[in-house]
Amino acid sequence: MAIRRIAQSGSDGWDCRVHTPTNVVSESERTQMEELIPGFVERLLASDIDVKWAAARLLRPLRPIWITRDQHLTMPPDLGSVEFTPIICLSASIAGSTATHNMPFGYVQGAADDHELWAEGLTPRLFWKHRLQLLADRDCCDVRVKELIAKEAVAKSTLDYTEDVGFAFVRDTGLAVGGRTSGRPPECWTRFEAIVNCGAPEYEANKDPALKARYLYLPIPEGKRGQVALGKSIPHALAFLHAYVKRGAKVLVHCSQGMDRSVGIALAVLAQYFDTDGMLHTLLSCDSRFFAEFSLPASMEWE
Structure with a gap:
């Protein structure tokens, strides 16, 4: 909606409604979410963020797509012909009160994004840099993660004093x-x-x-x-x-x-x-x- 306000031309056919999973979000809740958007738009337009830069590059409206553990999808999904720009939202959490049954570990709802605690020190940067090696053998994944973290620690401790100190x-x-x-x-x-x-x-x-x-x-x-x-x-x-x-x-x-x-x-x-x-x-x-x-x-x- 903010983008439409900035770039009036070429966006008349955009579907800017809020789209949510019907099996998770009720229609009344979706409506309440949609009513909040005008306020968010005004705050965005009043900020120092260069919205015109984004408007010039965004050819289709944004729409979030949620993928959860109970879905079986071909990844990556084929979204080449859709009339929107998809924002893929992943959730590793398990919904429901029975999630902790028969699990040999503690489960915290909503903690799937807290990689500092469960990823053993593996950062997004390290994962993408070594993703092929990490995903090649599931049984050896934990060992390889520990090896990468150890090498990273050694590299940081031996940085030359003239290097970028961040x-x-x-x-x-x-x-x-x-x-x-x-x-x-x-x-x-x-x-x-x-x-x-x-x-x-x-x-x-x-x-x-x-x-x-x-x-x-x-x-x-x-x-x-x-x-x-x-x-x-x-x-x-x-x-x-x-x-x-x-x-x-x-x-x-x-x-x-x-x-x-x-x-x-x-x-x-x-x-x-x-x-x-x-x-x-x-x-x-x-x-x-x-x-x-x-x-x-x-x-x-x-x-």
Whole structure:
């Protein structure tokens, strides 16, 4: 619908209704979902996202297609002649209260997307890079995953100090987000005045008591287990970084991969101390209740 509003020509015949599986979503629920779309459209059009760029490249309307464990399909399905652009949504979860019967393991509904916990450290990047090897023999898959993870760990530990250390600044705020190697001493201390480690394995040198005022470790677990700890850690991070942000110092917030945990803390810092244009608030406070909610969606659009 947002695309139709931007690109009026060539989209008159588009079917922009909400399509959902009739055996899972009732008609009343589908209608309620559809009623929310105009509000989402207005928010999208009011954002800084370049919708015109997408409109120029999207030739057919988007439509989600759900594939679950109880379906038997030829993969990939033949969708070449359909009148829409399919978005394939996969679910590995088992519906129903009987899902845990006769299972020798614990089952958590909705946790299929939490690869940090069940994939033994295998990331999407590693999977796609080695997919043929991993899928060649199901019986050896676990062994090969462990071998790949071990090789990846060795490669990361032996990175040349001149290589990309994996961090990026958020506009001109002085706030950077990165992975574990971005917090590696002694180089990190030549780049940043303060560092917040959101649960990544610590470098021994950073545990030096002399760095107590410049280095903060937050024990936030990966994945869904870390949701509660992330929320509790926000006030500590805000208080720690307050003085540094106030004087415009360069600070780093990092976790193991530069995603999830570090991004959550960084968003809290942006919402607390910066306006929607990336400028420091006139009134700075380290009280987490000072959050300006409107700034969160805007800051998430920043590059």
